[in-house]
Amino acid sequence: MSRIGKKPVELPSGVTASVSGQTVEVKGPKGIRTFKATDDVTITVDGNVVTVKPRGTSKRARQQWGMSRSQVENLVTGVTSGFKKELEITGVGYRATMQGNTLKLALGYSHDVNFEVPAGVIVTAPKQTEIIVEGIDQQLVGQVAANIREWRKPEPYKGKGIRYKGEFIFRKEGKKK
Structure with a gap:
């Protein structure tokens, strides 16, 4: 189990996230950033929370789980504080x-x-x-x-x-x- 991947990414006020396929787009006061995740993970947006889940239990899926969650968190940090x-x-x-x-x-x-x-x-x-x-x-x-x-x-x-x-x-x- 990925300790990093399990934590959901919270969106601060003024930041919106949308998912289309495997692409996450985050809009904030400083700009817009996107990230294309691999097919090993599923990304969902529920209100002001973004969650990342692995598809399966393969080693690659578990590796991509934590990495994808970190990338999404970096998108949020980038568009809020830079x-x-x-x-x-x-x-x-x-x-x-x-x-x-x-x-x-x-x-x-x-x-x-x-x-x-x-x-x-x-x-x-x-x-x-x-x-x-x-x-x-x-x-x-x-x-x-x-x-x-x-x-x-x-x-x-x-x-x-x-x-x-x-x-x-x-x-x-x-x-x-």
């Missing part, structure tokens, strides 16, 4: 600025890095050493944050680079005389 990733830039001369739809990063290279922000994601740089990625799609927000971080990962000796807020970087000791 998702957010915060990045910090550490290093002398390292900075970020927004120019229109482009994030300009000065990361110690001979040139600035221009990162085009994809549709569906909002990127802001409130300070020169802070980047905030927001959106209603959890996967897209995480991928954009990972792509930005990829330009200069934190290195273990001085800790310079782009890191997630609150991320611990294992520091190494340098050469000894």
